[in-house]
Amino acid sequence: MPTITETDLTQKVTRTITYSFKDSNDPNKPATPTAVTQTTEYKRSALVDSKTGELLGYTAWVVDGTNQFAEITSPVLENYQASPTSVKAMSLTSKDVEAVRAGTYASLNQTVVYTFVGKVTTTKDPDGGTTTVTKNPNGEVTDVNKTWPDGDKTHVHVDVDTGVEHVTETPNGKQPLPIVTVKPGQTVTVGKTKIHNDEPDGVVTLTHDSGDSKGSLVTVIDKNGEPEYSYLKEQTGISYKPEVQNSGSEKVTQVPKLSTVKVTKTSEKKQATTKKATLPQTDEQTDKTSAVVGMSLLGMILSWVGLKRRKHDAD
Structure with a gap:
């Protein structure tokens, strides 16, 4: 074989x-x-x-x-x-x-x-950090990546079906902290970042204290994926919506630097009081001058009438 x-x-x-x-x-x-x-x-x-x-x-x-x-x-x-x-x-x-x-x-x-096949937009933040927003082909925000000026990083992943967000916070020079789940309407704080899930009306609001004297920077991401900024201290209520410039598949947004200079406005009540105090003084001075001129003219007229009468009597 x-x-x-x-x-x-x-x-x-x-x-x-x-x-x-x-x-x-x-x-x-x-x-x-x-x-x-x-x-x-x-x-x-x-x-x-x-x-x-x-x-x-x-x-x-x-x-x-x-x-x-x-x-x-x-x-x-x-x-x-x-x-x-x-x-x-x-x-x-x-x-x-x-x-x-x-x-x-x-x-x-x-x-x-x-x-x-998604779309990435990168924004330079007014505090020196960056915000990167990723949207799917349907235009829905799926991810938000924040790099703060102190080196901390925040990643928010959005479940477009449920609105639930999963947040990963990475302190500067350290390992990522455990992933935190944030339900719509819920607020959690991880590290130095406070995260509020704005679903279903918005996406997310991030507040981070980087030690800036201006205060904590608040970043709000709306449904269109566009960020708006405000400082929690001194700039409360003042928001900035940057204009985005296309650069290929990536958008880079320049944001004007926020100023912490306080603008002091004179209240309407104070202005009205000042106006009221000034204008009567001007009118009073005018009235006094007019009175003096009037009395002088009257005296001249009476003197002239008296002279005419005495001359008439003499004749």
Whole structure:
């Protein structure tokens, strides 16, 4: 009998599906999905002449058990488009398996590429920090990233279906603090940042104390993803809505520097009092002058009349 080994009659074929990302300006790029490995085993039989023991050949390769090259749906990643959306099922012929054994078969491996389809807007904040807002293709805000001037960072992820927000606070030079869940209408404080979930009317309000003498900067993100700023101290109620300039797929917004100079306005009541106090003095002076002139004229007229009468009596 010829020498026939297990490797002559069995063959393992493996397909690996990997995932990768195209370059983008997305600050919230998710973790790369775990590669998927599929293995299918094939078998065949040897044909031997029972009289001479001569090896006549082999039967065709057939699947030993179940074909494991099933269709794999590409994982769904928020704000990303997968290509392809699924890796199709595959069945190898006996000829294909022979090609795999010989190393002449084109690679069975496949790669799914993810392309960022969201929109990123970056704003330079008036306190020196930055605000980055990410929106999905439907224009809904999904993420807000704040870098504060003291080096702290705040990341807010918005569940567009439920309105629930997940907040990660990373103090400067330290590890991220545990993720905190903030329900619509709820307010929580993590580190030096206070987070208020403005859903469903807005997105989020972030207040952070960076030690600025102007006070804590309040950043409000509305449904359009546009930030508005105000200082909690000295500037309460004064807000600034920056104009955004497009720069490719990324928007960079310049915000005017906020001033802490207080503008003192004279109240209407005080102005009215001042006006009232001044105007009568002017009128009084005018009346006195008019009275003096009038008396002088009257005296002159009376003197003239008296002279005329005395002259008449003399005549």
